[in-house]
Amino acid sequence: MRANWDKPVTIEALAAAANTSVRSLFHSFRQARGISPMAFARRVRLTRARDMLAVPASGTTVTSVAFDCGFGNLGAFAPYYQTSLRRVAVRDVADGTKQSCRQQYR
Incomplete structure (x- = not known):
């Protein structure tokens, strides 16, 4: 999942790749990691x-990063980001831009 983070993923595709049933994958994954496979992918x-927001390229926006990372629903991205990372995406891109500017003008 880490190697293909930018590709669409379904539980069925993961189960097929692992050569197991969806139920077995879900159970084994939850036992090993404490979360579901889809929660891990998220x-x-x-x-x-x-990472992309911390060191933004020119023109980077929260929207572009959300789409690049496979989040088609921007209304879901912000709460997931804030809940999971305990950070606010808009602040991260702003902080990253400030940091890039500081480094550029040293």
């Missing part, structure tokens, strides 16, 4: 979003 994408 966490990987949110971490990637945080």
